[in-house]
Amino acid sequence: xxxxxxxxxxxxDLFEDDRETLLQAVHDLGVGAGQRFILGDRTAELEDALxxxxxxxxxxxxxxxxxxxELSVRALDIGxxxxxxxxxxxCQPVASSVANAGATPVFADVxxxxxxxxxDATEALITERTKAIMPAHxxxxxxxxxxxxxxxxxxxLALIEDAxxxxxxxxxxxxxGRWGDLGVFSFFQVKAFGTTGxxxxxxxxxxxxxxxxxxxxNHGQDGVHRFLHHRxxxxxxxxxxxxxxxxxxxxxFPDRLERRAVIADYYTERFEPLRxxxxxxxxxxxxxxxxxxxxxxVERREDLRAYLTERQIGTHIYYxxxxxxxxxxxPWAPAQGSWPxxxxxxxxxxAIPIWPxxxxxxxxxxxxxxxxxxx
Ligand SMILES: *Cc1c(COP(=O)(O)O)cnc(C)c1O
Numbered sequence: 001x002x003x004x005x006x007x008x009x010x011x012x013d014l015f016e017d018d019r020e021t022l023l024q025a026v027h028d029l030g031v032g033a034g035q036r037f038i039l040g041d042r043t044a045e046l047e048d049a050l051x052x053x054x055x056x057x058x059x060x061x062x063x064x065x066x067x068x069x070e071l072s073v074r075a076l077d078i079g080x081x082x083x084x085x086x087x088x089x090x091c092q093p094v095a096s097s098v099a100n101a102g103a104t105p106v107f108a109d110v111x112x113x114x115x116x117x118x119x120d121a122t123e124a125l126i127t128e129r130t131k132a133i134m135p136a137h138x139x140x141x142x143x144x145x146x147x148x149x150x151x152x153x154x155x156x157l158a159l160i161e162d163a164x165x166x167x168x169x170x171x172x173x174x175x176x177g178r179w180g181d182l183g184v185f186s187f188f189q190v191k192a193f194g195t196t197g198x199x200x201x202x203x204x205x206x207x208x209x210x211x212x213x214x215x216x217x218n219h220g221q222d223g224v225h226r227f228l229h230h231r232x233x234x235x236x237x238x239x240x241x242x243x244x245x246x247x248x249x250x251x252x253f254p255d256r257l258e259r260r261a262v263i264a265d266y267y268t269e270r271f272e273p274l275r276x277x278x279x280x281x282x283x284x285x286x287x288x289x290x291x292x293x294x295x296x297x298v299e300r301r302e303d304l305r306a307y308l309t310e311r312q313i314g315t316h317i318y319y320x321x322x323x324x325x326x327x328x329x330x331p332w333a334p335a336q337g338s339w340p341x342x343x344x345x346x347x348x349x350x351a352i353p354i355w356p357x358x359x360x361x362x363x364x365x366x367x368x369x370x371x372x373x374x375x
Contacts (some may be wrong), residue, residue, distance in 0.1 A: 007362055009314030011355050014189065015196055018249060022196060025244035042243035047201070051224070056183075056203035061216045061243065065164040065186025067202035067236030069097035072160045072182040074233070075212035078103045078344065082131040082288035084160075087117040088099040088322050089342035090136045094162055095323050095332070103131070105332050107324040112341040113280060114295070115139065115349065125328060126155050136162035139295040139318070140264060141173045142288040145179035148187055152180075160184070164200070168195045168257045169290035177203045182213075187246065192260075192292045193253055195242050233353045245262075259356035260291035263363050267294055267352070270367040277374045280348075293318070294354040296370075298375070299349050307373045312365055316351040 016024065029037060043061050050059040056207075062068050070093075078084060080102040086094040088107040094217030095105040108121040117135040133152055135143035145161065152159040161180035163169070169176040169192075177183030187199035202213050215222055216233035264282070271281035282289075295318065298304050305315050322342035325334035352366055 002310050004071060005163075006312035007353050007358070007366065009316045009353055010353065011353075011357070013357070014355070018245070021248045022110065022245050025248075028244070029241050030124060030273060036148070037240050037293055039235045040240045042240045042247065043238045045245050046238075046243040046250075048202055050185075050203070053250070054178055056178060056206065057205040058203070060202045060204075060217065061238035062202065062213070063196045063234075063236035065162075065184060065188060065191070065200040065237065066093040066097065066232060067217070068164075068184040068186070068202045069093050069134075069160070069162060069233060070100060071213045071236060072184060072202055073097050073103070074156050074216050074231075074324060075182065075209045076132060078131050081129060083129045084132045084134055084136045085117075085122050085125050085130060086323070087136055087138075087342070088324050088339035089115055089319055089345045090117075090138060090162075090323060091164065091319070092134055092168055092323060092326070093164075093327075095329055096133050099329075099332065100135070104129070105293075105323075105329070106130070107322075107329075107333060107337065107339060107342075109339045109341045110345060112344060114141040114283065115134060115295070115297075115345045116141055116143040118341070119144050119373050122148070123151055126151075126157070130155070133160040134160040134161055134162055136164065137151075137169065137176060137249075137290055138167070139293045139349075140175055140282045140291050141288055142166055142169055142290060145171055145174075149179060149227055151354060158182075158222070164188075165191055166290035166291035167191070168253060169288065170199040170286035181206060182187055182209060182304045187220075192257065192290060192294075193246070194251070195246055195249070197239060199238060199242050199246070200236075223370070241339070249314045253342050256356040257291070260288065261286060263354050263356075263358065264291045264294055266363060267354075267367055270371060271296065274371065274374050275373060279370075291354055293351045295349045295351045297345070297348040298350050299348065304370065305350055305372050308366075308369060311369050313369060318351060320347055321348050322346050348367035 041134035159180035164186035165175035
């Protein structure tokens with residue numbers, strides 16, 4: 001039988017097993033002779049490890065996933081007068097990273113089932129001013145990167161792959177983060193390879209872009225001449241304690257991802273029969289899947305959510321307001337624009353727990369409870 005604990009959506013014990021390692025890393029850094037707390041040897045070692053894990057020529061660790069997107073946009077010299085096509089249903093940094101560079105985020109609608117940027121909607125918005133496309137993987141599905149590569153190539157555009165939630169995912173044999181000119185991961189706590197603080201990374205094969213990202217993450221300095229600023233950059237540096245911690249967590253990452261995938265397979269099998277009752281589970285299968293979050297599309301979302309809450313099962317609603325309808329993005333949302341699928345995703349998505357340390361009995365209890373609601 002299931003233990004009687006509650007099943008929060010955001011579990012408080014994600015890093016329980018690694019607490020001693022974290023404390024040791026703080027201690028080692030604190031007493032270390034170099035007193036180098038950012039961008040030191042451990043950061044370089046983590047960057048090398050991520051290159052090996054993904055096949056990327058360059059990995060640049062930085063302050064957050066948001067920072068990674070901002071650095072990517074700036075490394076491509078995107079600025080005033082330029083347009084970047086971003087998803088209308090997503091985490092807000094896809095749009096703010098563009099706007100903060102003085103460029104224009106152009107919102108394209110998403111796929112009604114998978115909730116990722118729609119390639120046809122994207123292509124329809126390309127103009128003379130378009131400089132880049134920024135698809136993002138959300139929840140359990142990678143965007144159609146093959147199509148986006150083709151579109152980018154045909155129109156001479158840069159491709160920034162927001163793989164913030166998709167580290168470790170693989171589509172047609174190619175890892176997430178490796179499809180664009182630049183690919184981005186986030187180490188925010190609840191992301192696939194989350195950590196105990198802020199962090200992110202940029203992957204690229206292009207030495208010029210890699211060099212630009214390295215300079216821009218540290219105020220435009222080249223790493224050799226202190227206080228010589230080649231460009232106006234950001235402070236988006238990486239923490240040595242977190243680098244040590246992530247190096248420790250890396251070998252266990254594939255197993256944690258596999259556990260998430262097993263849970264997702266089970267959920268999808270259980271929820272498939274609910275299709276006629278206004279519940280859409282993500283497409284089954286393993287190709288191009290990232291099980292950062294398991295999100296259902298549910299017509300009676302609020303009722304199901306209340307039912308689960310009563311039974312101590314935590315849920316989460318991602319992005320209840322599409323980006324073009326956010327007050328902050330009003331200046332970039334044309335009045336005649338319409339993003340019906342983004343709006344529907346905002347109205348219907350409901351995420352249920354998919355943590356690797358959930359026990360089988362707990363996963364079964366969650367699935368049973370969802371099915372019970374519709375019985
Ligand atoms: C979390 C996230 C980001 C931003 O990452 P942070 O590390 O939180 O700054 C960007 N894009 C997507 C799709 C995300 O989910």
